[in-house]
Amino acid sequence: MAVEREVIGVCGATGRLGEIVVRKLRERHPDVTVVALVRDLDKAAPLAAIGAELRRFDYDAPDGLAPALAGIDKLLLISGNAVGERERQHRAVIEAAKAAGVRLIAYTSVLRASETSLPIAAEHKATEAILKDVGVPYVLLRHGWYCENYLFRIQAAVEHGTLPTCAGDGLISAATREDFAEAAVAVLTASEDQAGKVYELAGSTSFTFADLAAEAERQSGRPVKVLHLPKPAFEAALVEIGTPAFAAAMIAKSDMGAREGGLFDESRTLEKLIGRPTTSMSDAIAGVL
Ligand SMILES: NC(=O)c1ccc[n+]([C@@H]2O[C@H](COP(=O)([O-])OP(=O)(O)OC[C@H]3O[C@@H](n4cnc5c(N)ncnc54)[C@H](OP(=O)(O)O)[C@@H]3O)[C@@H](O)[C@H]2O)c1
Known part of the structure; x- marks a missing residue:
């Protein structure tokens, strides 16, 4: 049959x-x-x-x-x-x-x-x-947030020497689209019934914007300093360099979310689902620098 x-x-x-x-x-x-x-x-x-x-x-x-x-x-x-x-x-x-x-x-x-x-x-x-x-x-x-969200900012930071943010020391547990896609495949093809389950998915490791600046500096060999700004000044700076107002507002809100802990997670649920640690931010940066 x-x-x-x-x-x-x-x-x-x-x-x-x-x-x-x-x-x-x-x-x-x-x-x-x-x-x-x-x-x-x-x-x-x-x-x-x-x-x-x-x-x-x-x-x-x-x-x-x-x-x-x-x-x-x-x-x-x-x-x-x-x-x-x-x-x-x-x-x-x-x-x-x-x-x-x-x-x-x-x-x-x-x-x-x-x-x-x-x-x-x-x-x-x-x-x-x-x-x-x-x-x-x-x-x-x-x-949680995709690593890719930060890559264009890393590239700009390497070019200009500064990485502006209003995220303060907020920790971010990002993973790549590839990692999240793999989790979706795992859930869609699981033999166990998935109805009613809630997966909080985020990166295995976490970073601050200071970590991002340090990593960009290390990998590029060029000086990159984090520049902490209040939200209105950060948003205005984004607009000044040509970011559309809508996108600038989204990025500033997202950084504020990081500042308040909204992008941090240490459950490693994503890692467990895909059976390996998620892609590190350092590897994601290496992919573009
Ligand atoms: N967590 C994060 O950091 C983060 C970051 C970015 C996005 N997101 C969310 O995650 C989603 C997937 O991310 P992504 O990077 O794959 O986004 P994406 O590349 O923008 O893809 C969005 C998809 O939605 C389709 N779509 C949009 N409007 C549609 C409509 N009216 N009918 C049918 N299909 C429609 C698009 O079709 P076309 O190809 O025809 O345009 C595209 O295939 C996003 O849509 C967004 O909600 C999350």
Whole structure:
């Protein structure tokens, strides 16, 4: 008797995180059917080339969502990138998943979503509440910050000799997209039922901005000093060097979140899930310098 192949759908599969998830699923679990749910089929051609099935999926076109989810057993809902629109978009996906009979949604939320003061958390909290209300089985992959968030600042710091921040001595436990993607794959393919689980995912090691400056100096051989600024001055400095106001506000809020401990975690849950320590910030910096 033929064994039915499990079907895993990945939203945001043309994004930086989603693409890694699809690739790892294809590499490590050839017995699983991987459906890349994308709004741009041309952009997703490299995923078709590695054996993923492509289906058009636009959070802003809700009527097409449930049909596109037909036959999908497990769905990775990677949070969207349209800040301010995500509660509505995620609701549309979750309701469609319920209608289509999806057996498990894994949602990429934010570290300690229930209690964090990170401003970016509001839409994640709302999405977690929708998952509960709609009543589809779900597992929460609560992400800390990606190492990659800091790399452009490291490159600028090496160029200018200073690394400005309003994070003070706040510790940050970042991990790479690759690490988070591997965790998603582990959860989506686990033999144990994942419904109801909450994973607080962050880096195995932690750093401050002073550590980042020291590491940038060590690896580049050029002087890099951390420059501690109050939040308004930091945000203004970002705008002055050409950062769009919206992005400057986000970066300043994120650094304030680090200052308040919102990006620190020492549970090593991510490490346990992927069976190895996460990529260090030092290795991530080495990748760009
Ligand atoms: N924890 C952190 O440090 C951190 C950092 C950055 C982002 N994030 C969050 O993590 C998510 C994944 O990160 P990422 O780096 O992979 O982001 P990304 O590269 O911006 O990818 C976002 C994905 O969402 C898709 N998408 C956006 N709007 C959509 C819509 N209306 N319908 C269908 N798909 C839509 C995009 O499709 P297209 O390819 O067609 O644009 C893309 O595939 C982000 O969306 C954000 O919520 C977290």
